[in-house]
Amino acid sequence: MTGYLIRRAGQSVAVVIGVMILTFILLHLEPGSVARSVLGLKATPARVAIFDSLYGLNKPLYQQFAIYVKQLFQGNLGISYQLQQPVSTLIAQRLPRDAILLGLSTLLALVIGVPTGIYQAVRHNRLADDLLAGTWFTLYSAPDFMEALLLIALVCVQFHILPPAFPGGVTSVTGLFADWQALVLPVAVLAINSVAGFSQYVRSTALQVLAEDYIRVARSKGMSERLVLTRHVLRNSLLPVITILGLSLPDIVAGAVIVESIFNFPGMGLLFWQSALAHDFPVMLGGTLIIGVATVVGNLAADVAYSALDPRIRYGSA
Amino acid sequence: MRIRHSLATTVTALAVATAVAACGGTTAKVGGGSTVKGQPERGGTVTVAEPSGASPNDIFPLPAATNTNGYNVNLTLGEWPFLVYVGDGAKSVVNPQESLYSSMTWSDNDSVITIVLKPWKWSDGVPITARDFTFVYNLLKANYNDWDDYDPGLFPADVTKVTTPNVHTVVIDLKRSYNPAFYTDDVLTEVPLLPQHAWDKTSLTGTVGNYDETTKGADAVWNFLQKQGSNIGTFTTNPMWSVVDGPWKLAQFQSSGYYVWVPNKNYSGPDKPILSKAIFTPFTTDAAEMDTLRSGTSLTIGLLPLNDIAQIGALKAEGYAVASVPTPGVAEIVPNLYNPVNGPLLRQLYIRQVLEYLIDRGQITSDAFHGYADPGNGPVPVTYGQQWASPLEKAGGPYPYAPAKAEALLKAHGWNVTPNGTDTCQQPGTGAANCGAGVAAGQKLQFQLLYASGSAYFDQMNAAIQTSEAQAGVHITLKAEPFNTLVATTATCNAASHSGSVCNWQLQQFGYQPYSVDPNGSGIFNTNAVNNYGGYSSPQMDQLINETEYGSSPSAFFAYENYAAEQLPWLWLPNPSGVIVYKNNLAGVVPSSPFDFVLNPEVWYYVKPAS
Numbered sequence: 033m034t035g036y037l038i039r040r041a042g043q044s045v046a047v048v049i050g051v052m053i054l055t056f057i058l059l060h061l062e063p064g065s066v067a068r069s070v071l072g073l074k075a076t077p078a079r080v081a082i083f084d085s086l087y088g089l090n091k092p093l094y095q096q097f098a099i100y101v102k103q104l105f106q107g108n109l110g111i112s113y114q115l116q117q118p119v120s121t122l123i124a125q126r127l128p129r130d131a132i133l134l135g136l137s138t139l140l141a142l143v144i145g146v147p148t149g150i151y152q153a154v155r156h157n158r159l160a161d162d163l164l165a166g167t168w169f170t171l172y173s174a175p176d177f178m179e180a181l182l183l184i185a186l187v188c189v190q191f192h193i194l195p196p197a198f199p200g201g202v203t204s205v206t207g208l209f210a211d212w213q214a215l216v217l218p219v220a221v222l223a224i225n226s227v228a229g230f231s232q233y234v235r236s237t238a239l240q241v242l243a244e245d246y247i248r249v250a251r252s253k254g255m256s257e258r259l260v261l262t263r264h265v266l267r268n269s270l271l272p273v274i275t276i277l278g279l280s281l282p283d284i285v286a287g288a289v290i291v292e293s294i295f296n297f298p299g300m301g302l303l304f305w306q307s308a309l310a311h312d313f314p315v316m317l318g319g320t321l322i323i324g325v326a327t328v329v330g331n332l333a334a335d336v337a338y339s340a341l342d343p344r345i346r347y348g349s350a
Numbered sequence: 351m352r353i354r355h356s357l358a359t360t361v362t363a364l365a366v367a368t369a370v371a372a373c374g375g376t377t378a379k380v381g382g383g384s385t386v387k388g389q390p391e392r393g394g395t396v397t398v399a400e401p402s403g404a405s406p407n408d409i410f411p412l413p414a415a416t417n418t419n420g421y422n423v424n425l426t427l428g429e430w431p432f433l434v435y436v437g438d439g440a441k442s443v444v445n446p447q448e449s450l451y452s453s454m455t456w457s458d459n460d461s462v463i464t465i466v467l468k469p470w471k472w473s474d475g476v477p478i479t480a481r482d483f484t485f486v487y488n489l490l491k492a493n494y495n496d497w498d499d500y501d502p503g504l505f506p507a508d509v510t511k512v513t514t515p516n517v518h519t520v521v522i523d524l525k526r527s528y529n530p531a532f533y534t535d536d537v538l539t540e541v542p543l544l545p546q547h548a549w550d551k552t553s554l555t556g557t558v559g560n561y562d563e564t565t566k567g568a569d570a571v572w573n574f575l576q577k578q579g580s581n582i583g584t585f586t587t588n589p590m591w592s593v594v595d596g597p598w599k600l601a602q603f604q605s606s607g608y609y610v611w612v613p614n615k616n617y618s619g620p621d622k623p624i625l626s627k628a629i630f631t632p633f634t635t636d637a638a639e640m641d642t643l644r645s646g647t648s649l650t651i652g653l654l655p656l657n658d659i660a661q662i663g664a665l666k667a668e669g670y671a672v673a674s675v676p677t678p679g680v681a682e683i684v685p686n687l688y689n690p691v692n693g694p695l696l697r698q699l700y701i702r703q704v705l706e707y708l709i710d711r712g713q714i715t716s717d718a719f720h721g722y723a724d725p726g727n728g729p730v731p732v733t734y735g736q737q738w739a740s741p742l743e744k745a746g747g748p749y750p751y752a753p754a755k756a757e758a759l760l761k762a763h764g765w766n767v768t769p770n771g772t773d774t775c776q777q778p779g780t781g782a783a784n785c786g787a788g789v790a791a792g793q794k795l796q797f798q799l800l801y802a803s804g805s806a807y808f809d810q811m812n813a814a815i816q817t818s819e820a821q822a823g824v825h826i827t828l829k830a831e832p833f834n835t836l837v838a839t840t841a842t843c844n845a846a847s848h849s850g851s852v853c854n855w856q857l858q859q860f861g862y863q864p865y866s867v868d869p870n871g872s873g874i875f876n877t878n879a880v881n882n883y884g885g886y887s888s889p890q891m892d893q894l895i896n897e898t899e900y901g902s903s904p905s906a907f908f909a910y911e912n913y914a915a916e917q918l919p920w921l922w923l924p925n926p927s928g929v930i931v932y933k934n935n936l937a938g939v940v941p942s943s944p945f946d947f948v949l950n951p952e953v954w955y956y957v958k959p960a961s
Binding site: 064071079302309 | 400403405407408415416417418419495496498580582604605606607608630631632633634635637638639641642644645646647648832833834835837838839841851852860880881883
């Protein structure tokens with residue numbers, strides 16, 4: 033296992049470096065002048081020269097990359113052209129809040145999706161299964177912006193039960209919980225789309241598990257149905273969920289741009305979106321790097337969790 | 351004219367009062383709002399919605415050239431107002447009562463300004479003196495190329511010396527004579543006073559000195575203040591920023607753009623804040639702001655996107671009043687006179703006239719902007735600054751919508767006109783009945799119009815232009831791109847410099863060009879001006895602009911304005927106004943000039959409902 037982890041870690045580093053190089057090159061292939069984009073209509077040749085000199089954009093590309101890599105080793109992701117703040121600060125401000133938002137929504141989706149998936153498997157091809165599957169797929173197929181706008185129209189505008197947006201002053205994690213009412217709708221909207229995935233994966237796996245010999249043996253030995261479901265079916269049905277969770281780690285880092293926009297939640301998604309529009313290379317590079325790291329870490333964590341949940345899975349042996 | 355980058359680009363301002371009947375087939379809605387009645391209340395908090403992207407990132411009031419964030423001035427203006435204050439009710443005029451000077455005298459053929467400062471004080475009790483002006487002057491003199499608000503050739507480059515005959519008097523010797531109105535309106539309205547006694551240092555722990563009096567020292571102070579000013583984590587903790595002369599002090603600031611003003615208890619000016627707090631809160635999108643307004647709870651005042659005009663009734667039901675204020679600028683389509691393909695076409699005045707005749711500005715105003723727009727009759731908006739609008743512009747401008755005239759002009763210049771098709775040049779040549787220099791036989795009358803994406807009403811406006819131009823066979827293709835992409839891939843093109851891929855654009859529409867108080871064409875339409883994106887050049891235009899800037903003839907402005915309106919260096923468009931909604935128990939929001947809307951909560955107050 034240790035050897036496997038070391039090999040995977042090595043591969044992960046190579047992947048991240050590859051992503052970094054590719055992103056750097058692609059961004060600099062983008063047409064147009066960064067300085068003009070950032071300075072806008074006031075981009076006189078003199079100002080463009082000052083800007084390019086300030087950010088090293090007048091140097092050859094390989095030198096710019098070397099400087100970027102050197103800064104990375106010093107823990108410096110650069111300064112945002114547009115926001116004039118260190119990229120690491122921008123990410124550090126937004127990432128924890130997105131982790132809370134997306135973490136809570138994932139948790140809520142798990143809490144709803146896993147038990148209903150098991151329930152659907154137990155009641156498969158009956159009315160309850162059909163109704164739940166229909167409900168989840170209907171919600172899954174509805175775009176999240178539509179769900180968000182409908183909920184806002186109903187809950188916030190019509191009945192004034194919850195606020196429709198985060199107060200602009202909420203920037204800390206503790207601030208999020210202080211304004212917990214504003215969290216309800218975005219968490220709900222994000223969860224709605226995940227529940228279908230979790231429940232249907234769990235349902236599908238649980239159906240297979242329920243047909244396994246060891247389930248029949250457990251039942252024939254008189255184990256209660258509750259114990260069969262919780263000890264055997266649930267545990268073995270969680271394997272696909274682990275995969276989904278591992279793969280969702282980069283999503284948490286990348287944010288949820290639509291929900292962030294609608295609910296006035298300045299998170300990672302909006303940061304990347306706005307930096308892409310503004311040709312803000314340092315933010316885009318920093319963001320891509322963090323997402324790349326989250327992707328390889330998420331995959332690695334899923335592999336490790338697989339092995340912990342299913343003793344039959346062993347890595348590292350031929 | 352000077353570009354009032356700050357306020358104009360940031361605030362879509364509003365005014366009430368002036369209802370303007372725009373000629374040319376439409377009526378522009380301006381004004382509105384409610385008369386708030388009741389007993390004034392002291393204290394209270396207002397929460398102001400800031401638009402998407404409104405995140406100030408620098409508190410030093412003299413921003414660096416590489417930081418063009420127009421929202422920084424919104425943050426700083428309440429703390430360090432400009433020497434000359436603009437806005438008097440709904441009027442876009444200098445307001446001497448609110449300004450920092452008590453008198454301003456021009457002498458020596460209008461080349462020397464003597465400014466006497468009011469005996470006001472900084473928030474720490476230290477008197478505001480002429481030394482505070484020389485501090486600003488010294489910093490800028492040494493660093494004006496790195497100052498965002500610097501306009502080539504103007505302050506401080508045009509100053510030969512500044513003297514201070516006494517503690518409250520500043521004498522500025524200029525290199526040449528100016529039109530005092532122009533200089534006061536457009537130059538001195540962008541110069542704040544800064545507390546020399548607190549800021550003239552080169553490190554946080556260093557002592558205050560007279561470092562600014564040498565170029566090297568001024569450089570060091572400038573660099574120090576720039577660095578401190580961009581450190582957003584210390585906006586409210588750095589003691590330097592607590593020394594202010596405006597009505598407000600910054601109490602909270604967050605990197606999201608959220609900030610809170612509280613009254614400067616030692617403010618010397620006439621309008622001491624009545625409210626106890628003003629909160630500025632940013633929104634990620636117009637929709638998020640609209641939802642919050644519709645929920646009727648947390649926002650006191652916000653801008654209503656024109657796409658949501660239909661929501662006015664619902665907002666009034668939630669306890670809001672609605673008003674509009676003109677935008678201080680001119681909306682335009684810029685023709686690239688040096689485009690490799692269509693430059694020769696666009697250099698023909700009659701072609702620009704054809705294009706303008708075919709823009710149905712009345713329809714755009716009523717349909718795309720729901721009546722909330724300046725009609726765009728020429729280079730000067732008629733809905734604000736009535737004193738600047740010439741009779742020609744007030745009468746609808748030289749080119750009201752007239753497809754028949756457009757068609758006749760084309761035929762008179764040798765074009766085969768094909769309505770709803772594409773016209774072609776049949777009579778090339780330079781004669782009066784020919785297509786014009788550089789236009790070949792068979793050349794098609796077709797253009798690509800680039801514009802900034804993301805605004806439904808601009809989509810609608812440009813689609814309307816495309817359709818109306820087609821009536822006379824002018825074929826327009828539309829291409830919308832994000833604003834940053836547009837400015838990154840295009841550049842100013844003129845006779846001297848128009849090569850490369852950045853001059854392939856033909857027509858572009860960026861929104862509007864912000865104006866200062868005095869909306870003359872300096873910096874925009876004179877040859878090689880900074881904002882002369884399409885390369886228009888005319889000795890007569892240069893002379894007329896110079897006369898508005900340097901001369902003293904009262905007729906000079908209208909002469910410039912009418913000439914520019916007729917020559918069409920840009921194609922004139924309606925310019926949407928700002929529509930605000932505010933709680934109907936909040937007084938003082940209106941009347942408001944385009945230059946101080948939302949930036950002057952010191953005149954706002956709540957009223958108790960009349961019993």
